[in-house]
Amino acid sequence: MDLQWSASDLAFRDEVRKFLAAKLTPELQRAGRLMTSVYADHEASMQWQRILHERGWAAPAWPVAYGGCDWSLTQHYIFNRESTLAGAPSLSPMGIKMVAHAIIKFGTPAQKDYFLPRILTGEVFFCQGYSEPEAGSDLAALSMSARADGEDLVCTGSKIWTTHAREANWMFALVRTSRKVKKQQGITFLLCEMCSPGIEIRPLVMTSGEEVQNQVFFDEVRVPRANVVGEIDDGWTVAKYLLEFERGGGAAAPALQVMIDGVCAAAAGQSGPDGRNLSEDPAFARKLATVRIRTEVLEILEYKVLAVLAAGGNPGAKSSMLKVLSTELSQSITELALEAAGPRGRVYQPHATCPGGPVAGFEPPADGYVSGEAWQAVAPLRYFNDRAGSIYAGSNEIQRNILARAALGL
Structure with a gap:
C-alpha cells in the first residue's frame, strides 16, 4: 500500500x-x-x-x-x-448517499427519472423509515403493515427515530407485505410521500434538547404500487444493499482529527485540577494522546480499505471494524471536549450552536449572552448526541458479532 x-x-x-x-x-x-x-x-x-x-x-x-x-x-x-x-x-445522507443508490440499482426507469434529478437539487428530501418501537437492532422484526388494495398499498403502523421527518417530503420505508416463516421475507421497500393523508409526525426531544428525530404514525395511508423499489416481499435485498452505503465510504478520521485539534486548543486555555494548564495535566494529556494515536490508526485502516477497493476488492468485515472504531473514538473525544469545557460546559445554551433541528422549550437570552465560548456550548450537546453513534447503522455489538464470525471464525 x-x-x-x-x-x-x-x-x-x-x-x-x-x-x-x-x-x-x-x-x-x-x-x-x-x-x-x-x-x-x-x-x-x-x-x-x-x-x-x-x-x-x-x-x-x-x-x-x-x-x-x-x-x-x-x-x-x-x-x-x-x-x-x-x-x-x-x-443529509438519506437521499444522496443512501436511497439514491437503491433507486439506481433497483428502481424503475420512471423512478430514476423522477427522483434522481430532484434529489440532486434538493427538491426531494428523504427521511428513513426503518426502526419501529419493537424493531430496532432486530430490524427484520418490523410489523408496519402494507396490504394490497387495487393499485395501492395501504400502510398502517409507525416508525420511530426518524431523522428530519418534518423537513422531509418523502420517506423510504420498509413495510410488512406478507408474513412468512423467515421474517426477512415479506418485507417491501417503499417510497412514501410525506403529505399523504393519514400521516402524523410527533417530534422526539433528544437528551440534547433538540428535535431532530421523530415518530411517524401511518393510519391507512395509501401509497401507489408504482412506488415500490425492487420487488414486493423482497425489500430486504434492497435494504441490505443500501446499508453498505450507510456504514462506510467516507473519511471518518479527518473529522476526528479536527475534533482532537479543537480539544487541544481548548485545553491550552483551561486550568486543570491542580491549577496548571489542562494540556499539561498528565492524566488529561495521556487520554488526549491515546485518542490521537487511535485516530491515526483509524486513518491507516481507512487507507487500507481504500487500497482494497481501488484494486477491485471487497473490504468485507473491515467496514464493521471502521464503524466500531470511528463511533467509539468520537464518543471518547466528546468526553474529553466536555472535560475541557469545564464548568461552562454544564450550561445549557444551544443558541450558541448550529443544531440539526429545533430546540424544544428553550428561550435564548434576549441579549444572546453566551457563558464562555461557542465550543463550550457545543461540547455537552455533541457529547449527548454522540451516545447514539454506537447504535445507529447497526449497533456496535452487532458489528462485533460480524467481526467474530468473519475474522475470528467464531
Whole structure:
C-alpha cells in the first residue's frame, strides 16, 4: 500500500481546496464548526448542497450518467477529507448517499427519472423509515403493515427515530407485505410521500434538547404500487444493499482529527485540577494522546480499505471494524471536549450552536449572552448526541458479532 498521493491526486486536492476557499462562506463554515451531531443545520446543509450541485459535486459517488463524478476512489477520499478539514457542513445522507443508490440499482426507469434529478437539487428530501418501537437492532422484526388494495398499498403502523421527518417530503420505508416463516421475507421497500393523508409526525426531544428525530404514525395511508423499489416481499435485498452505503465510504478520521485539534486548543486555555494548564495535566494529556494515536490508526485502516477497493476488492468485515472504531473514538473525544469545557460546559445554551433541528422549550437570552465560548456550548450537546453513534447503522455489538464470525471464525 502506497501512502503517498500521486501528482494527479495532489493536483486534484489543490483544485478541491481552491473551490472550498472560494465557495465555503464564513456562515457555512460556522454551521459546520458548530454542529452538535452528525447533522448540520438544515438550511445551511441545503445551501451547501446547491453550491455543490452547481459545480457538479453534490453526488460524486453516483454513476456519471445520473450526475456523479468520474473520480477514482482516492479522489473521493481526498474530496471528503478536504471538505471536512475546511469545515464544510455535512449533507443529509438519506437521499444522496443512501436511497439514491437503491433507486439506481433497483428502481424503475420512471423512478430514476423522477427522483434522481430532484434529489440532486434538493427538491426531494428523504427521511428513513426503518426502526419501529419493537424493531430496532432486530430490524427484520418490523410489523408496519402494507396490504394490497387495487393499485395501492395501504400502510398502517409507525416508525420511530426518524431523522428530519418534518423537513422531509418523502420517506423510504420498509413495510410488512406478507408474513412468512423467515421474517426477512415479506418485507417491501417503499417510497412514501410525506403529505399523504393519514400521516402524523410527533417530534422526539433528544437528551440534547433538540428535535431532530421523530415518530411517524401511518393510519391507512395509501401509497401507489408504482412506488415500490425492487420487488414486493423482497425489500430486504434492497435494504441490505443500501446499508453498505450507510456504514462506510467516507473519511471518518479527518473529522476526528479536527475534533482532537479543537480539544487541544481548548485545553491550552483551561486550568486543570491542580491549577496548571489542562494540556499539561498528565492524566488529561495521556487520554488526549491515546485518542490521537487511535485516530491515526483509524486513518491507516481507512487507507487500507481504500487500497482494497481501488484494486477491485471487497473490504468485507473491515467496514464493521471502521464503524466500531470511528463511533467509539468520537464518543471518547466528546468526553474529553466536555472535560475541557469545564464548568461552562454544564450550561445549557444551544443558541450558541448550529443544531440539526429545533430546540424544544428553550428561550435564548434576549441579549444572546453566551457563558464562555461557542465550543463550550457545543461540547455537552455533541457529547449527548454522540451516545447514539454506537447504535445507529447497526449497533456496535452487532458489528462485533460480524467481526467474530468473519475474522475470528467464531
